Amino acid sequence: MCLGIPGKIQSIRDDAGLVMGVIDFGGVQRDVCLQYVADEVQVGDYVIVHVGFAITRVDEDEARRTFEVLKEMSQLDELEWMAEAAEQGMRGLEKPA
Numbered sequence: 001m002c003l004g005i006p007g008k009i010q011s012i013r014d015d016a017g018l019v020m021g022v023i024d025f026g027g028v029q030r031d032v033c034l035q036y037v038a039d040e041v042q043v044g045d046y047v048i049v050h051v052g053f054a055i056t057r058v059d060e061d062e063a064r065r066t067f068e069v070l071k072e073m074s075q076l077d078e079l080e081w082m083a084e085a086a087e088q089g090m091r092g093l094e095k096p097a
Contacts, residue, residue, distance in 0.1 A: 004056075007047060008046050009021050009023055030045075036054060048076050
C-alpha cells in the first residue's frame with residue numbers, strides 16, 4: 001500500500017541545490033524533500049508526503065479530509081498504527097476558537 005500523509009510546511013531551504021523543508025504532521029516535524037513541488041508551494045501550504053517526498057500541494061480542507069480518511073482506515077486491525085498519526089494531524093488542523 002502506498003500512503004501519502006498531509007503536512008504543513010514550516011520552513012523551506014536550499015540544501016546543496018535540493019529544495020527541502022520542515023513539515024509539521026500534527027506536532028511531529030520532519031525534513032522532507034520539496035523538489036517536486038518547489039514552484040508550487042510556500043511556508044504555510046499543505047503538501048501530501050510519501051516516503052520523505054512532497055508529491056503534491058493540497059488545500060487545508062483536502063488535508064483535513066485526508067486525515068479523516070486515515071482515521072477511518074485506522075479502525076481496520078492491520079492499520080491501527082494510523083490512529084495516532086491521524087489524531088495528531090487533525091489536532092494540527094484545528095482552528096482556534
